Amino acid sequence: MSTTTIEIKTALDATLHSDTDADKRSSVEVTDYNNRQTVGKITVDHPKMVCRNVNVYYGAKQALKNVGIDIGINEVIAFIGPSGCGKSTFLRCLNRMNDTIVACRVAGQIKLDEDDIYDKSIDVVQLRARIGMVFQKPNPFPKSIYENVAYGPRIHGMVNTKAELDELVRASLERAGLLKEVEKRMNEPGTSLSGGQQQRLCIARAVAVNPEVILMDEPCSALDPIATAKIEELIDELRENYTIVIVTHSMQQAARVSQRTAYFHLGDLIEVGETDQIFTNPKHKLTEDYITGRFG
Amino acid sequence: MNKPTPAAVPAAFSRDIKTIVNAGLQRRHAAERRFRSYGLIAISLGLLFVVLMFANIIGKGYPAFWQTYVQVPISFDPAVIDPQGTRDPVAIESADYAALVRAGMRRMFPTVEGRTELRALYALVSSDATYELQRRIHQNPALIGSSQEIWLLASATVDTLVKGNIDRALDETERPIKDNQIGWVDKLQAAGKIEKQFNTILFSSGDSREPEQAGIRGALMGSFYTLLITFLLSFPIGVATAVYLEEFAPKNRWTDLIEVNINNLAAVPSIVFGLLGLAVFINFFDLPRSAPLVGGLVLSLMTLPVIIIAGRAALTSVPPSIREAALGMGASKLQMVGHHVLPLAMPGMLTGAIIGMARALGESAPLLMIGMVAFIVDVPKGIMDPATVLPVQIYLWSDLPERAFVERTSAAIMVLLAFMVLMNGLAIILRKRFERRW
Numbered sequence: 001m002s003t004t005t006i007e008i009k010t011a012l013d014a015t016l017h018s019d020t021d022a023d024k025r026s027s028v029e030v031t032d033y034n035n036r037q038t039v040g041k042i043t044v045d046h047p048k049m050v051c052r053n054v055n056v057y058y059g060a061k062q063a064l065k066n067v068g069i070d071i072g073i074n075e076v077i078a079f080i081g082p083s084g085c086g087k088s089t090f091l092r093c094l095n096r097m098n099d100t101i102v103a104c105r106v107a108g109q110i111k112l113d114e115d116d117i118y119d120k121s122i123d124v125v126q127l128r129a130r131i132g133m134v135f136q137k138p139n140p141f142p143k144s145i146y147e148n149v150a151y152g153p154r155i156h157g158m159v160n161t162k163a164e165l166d167e168l169v170r171a172s173l174e175r176a177g178l179l180k181e182v183e184k185r186m187n188e189p190g191t192s193l194s195g196g197q198q199q200r201l202c203i204a205r206a207v208a209v210n211p212e213v214i215l216m217d218e219p220c221s222a223l224d225p226i227a228t229a230k231i232e233e234l235i236d237e238l239r240e241n242y243t244i245v246i247v248t249h250s251m252q253q254a255a256r257v258s259q260r261t262a263y264f265h266l267g268d269l270i271e272v273g274e275t276d277q278i279f280t281n282p283k284h285k286l287t288e289d290y291i292t293g294r295f296g
Numbered sequence: 297m298n299k300p301t302p303a304a305v306p307a308a309f310s311r312d313i314k315t316i317v318n319a320g321l322q323r324r325h326a327a328e329r330r331f332r333s334y335g336l337i338a339i340s341l342g343l344l345f346v347v348l349m350f351a352n353i354i355g356k357g358y359p360a361f362w363q364t365y366v367q368v369p370i371s372f373d374p375a376v377i378d379p380q381g382t383r384d385p386v387a388i389e390s391a392d393y394a395a396l397v398r399a400g401m402r403r404m405f406p407t408v409e410g411r412t413e414l415r416a417l418y419a420l421v422s423s424d425a426t427y428e429l430q431r432r433i434h435q436n437p438a439l440i441g442s443s444q445e446i447w448l449l450a451s452a453t454v455d456t457l458v459k460g461n462i463d464r465a466l467d468e469t470e471r472p473i474k475d476n477q478i479g480w481v482d483k484l485q486a487a488g489k490i491e492k493q494f495n496t497i498l499f500s501s502g503d504s505r506e507p508e509q510a511g512i513r514g515a516l517m518g519s520f521y522t523l524l525i526t527f528l529l530s531f532p533i534g535v536a537t538a539v540y541l542e543e544f545a546p547k548n549r550w551t552d553l554i555e556v557n558i559n560n561l562a563a564v565p566s567i568v569f570g571l572l573g574l575a576v577f578i579n580f581f582d583l584p585r586s587a588p589l590v591g592g593l594v595l596s597l598m599t600l601p602v603i604i605i606a607g608r609a610a611l612t613s614v615p616p617s618i619r620e621a622a623l624g625m626g627a628s629k630l631q632m633v634g635h636h637v638l639p640l641a642m643p644g645m646l647t648g649a650i651i652g653m654a655r656a657l658g659e660s661a662p663l664l665m666i667g668m669v670a671f672i673v674d675v676p677k678g679i680m681d682p683a684t685v686l687p688v689q690i691y692l693w694s695d696l697p698e699r700a701f702v703e704r705t706s707a708a709i710m711v712l713l714a715f716m717v718l719m720n721g722l723a724i725i726l727r728k729r730f731e732r733r734w
Contacts, residue, residue, distance in 0.1 A: 095624070097620065097623065100619075100623065102547055125626050125627075125628050126626070127626075128623065128624060128625065128626035129625075129626035132624065132625070133620075133624035135617065135620060135624070137617055139615075139617035139618060139621040140621070141618065141621060141622070141636060142640065151625060151627075151635075152625045155625070155626070155627055155631055156626060202621070205621075205625065206624075206625070209625065
């Protein structure tokens with residue numbers, strides 16, 4: 001139902017605007033609406049993750065069609081697109097969080113370094129330790145701030161002594177830019193913090209197991225602008241040590257924090273490119289419509 | 297574009313909304329007031345019946361907490377207790393203490409003569425008086441040879457008379473107590489030799505044919521052992537089942553079938569579980585009849601579905617964000633459940649368990665089937681001893697005609713209710729302790 005509506009709207013937009021401002025903005029050839037092949041360069045020189053021909057089905061419904069993209073080492077890549085386009089679904093494929101959904105089926109290949117993450121030999125426990133995740137709504141455990149950060153290292157057996165754990169917790173909070181604020185209240189419940197602090201606590205929790213990749217699913221959608229600014233700043237700092245994949249609804253945010261951007265539309269990966277290029281000079285009509293606010 | 301033809305303006309649009317609403321307003325308010333008064337009436341009726349029930353039970357039951365005693369001058373005659381003078385405990389144990397009681401009674405009323413008269417006189421004190429003297433000598437052999445004023449348990453008829461539950465205006469043949477006995481009791485009362493004391497026997501002894509010696513300790517311990525077995529079996533199994541079905545089991549036709557069956561089991565009449573217990577535990581496994589172990593097994597079967605259903609509801613109410621957080625950190629499924637989901641679901645599970653246990657505590661039908669309805673005098677000392685439980689004891693006593701058993705029935709109901717309040721209180725405390733408000 002909603003799919004039809006969007007398509008009609010798109011078609012309508014096409015008839016209204018096809019030969020006005022769009023042509024003035026782009027000097028190169030713009031791919032037409034009906035072409036759903038990914039445009040732009042999907043490969044990078046030093047990939048951390050390589051995804052090819054990823055198809056995701058929820059029961060009979062196909063949520064992602066033939067997605068192929070590389071995620072480079074120490075880069076921030078943003079997934080943008082209208083609601084229901086499959087960007088969160090794709091993000092959750094990257095650490096196999098979709099495994100928990102019974103009807104969900106993933107086909108294709110996703111590699112982390114040299115390991116195919118959907119291979120039988122790969123354990124999700126190990127995979128999720130290597131690929132951390134931060135969720136849309138801050139979801140600290142109903143435990144103390146300290147326990148929240150210490151949980152990951154503890155279950156994975158990363159430390160041997162209490163002193164080591166203390167150090168690791170402090171370092172993780174420091175990396176998440178939260179240490180100063182919570183130093184004196186480590187034993188207070190994590191849920192007593194403000195929304196923005198809670199989200200940074202979740203980032204600290206993810207950082208504590210020293211993952212290689214951090215996935216962020218609209219991490220700022222429940223936060224106010226000031227908390228958002230802090231998280232964005234933090235993402236920029238975290239890039240030094242981690243590869244970050246962020247799903248966002250805010251195009252400004254994508255423009256601010258990411259180096260590369262991927263635009264999804266109704267289950268298709270429409271366009272991938274350098275963030276600057278995507279926002280100033282999109283090569284696909286759909287991307288252009290979306291970033292100019294014409295639709296979505 | 298084709299313009300839609302403007303529809304005709306409905307006639308309702310031209311009327312004044314204010315007058316229309318005002319016209320019906322009174323009717324709407326009246327409906328609301330009526331509904332509220334129905335609610336009030338329903339609640340007051342409910343409360344009225346609760347108050348009536350409690351007033352009736354407490355009014356009938358509270359006299360049972362007091363028991364009549366008669367002060368009798370007893371002389372511990374060595375010639376009766378220890379005629380050989382050997383002080384042999386076995387000989388002392390088997391002495392004729394009843395003779396001492398009889399002598400004491402005669403000493404109080406020296407004028408009474410004749411077999412019938414004397415027998416009526418001796419009937420004022422309970423047969424427990426004999427054992428009372430025996431106990432005293434056993435505890436303190438130095439008493440032999442001394443004379444003491446001792447409070448002895450009065451018989452149930454005297455107790456009933458003293459509590460004012462026998463109509464003196466009735467003809468002698470229609471009362472359980474004779475005119476001469478009433479005369480003696482009056483004299484004793486006037487002399488201050490009759491007294492009501494707190495009824496410790498009610499709490500310290502098991503069932504008895506003599507109402508003044510009957511207590512609920514046997515039933516209380518029986519209930520305790522039975523519920524202990526029930527809890528130890530049904531809680532762990534129930535929680536494990538709930539966790540497995542909710543978190544681990546694949547969702548397919550088999551699990552659907554199991555789920556439907558569990559829901560059905562919760563609605564099975566309890567007597568059916570009793571028959572099952574009789575067939576399986578007693579006839580097939582050859583476990584002892586009337587034992588709290590079997591009672592507990594049967595009640596576990598009955599309680600399990602309740603705990604499983606409540607447990608699953610508690611598990612589903614744990615927010616999915618917590619599960620995602622744990623899984624996202626790389627916790628295994630068992631770690632996710634053990635570290636996060638189960639602690640959060642625990643208060644709900646405990647509530648379910650307590651509801652199930654409260655139901656088990658009040659259950660009598662299935663226990664009748666496995667022989668826990670027997671007349672058992674001894675207080676059970678373990679899960680294999682024959683026992684009965686509080687509701688069954690209440691059922692047994694309610695069947696007996698003696699006035700003293702009527703008040704004991706109500707007293708036992710009061711104890712059962714107190715037991716339930718205690719359990720619910722415990723549940724609230726446990727819940728508060730496990731509950732995390734953050």
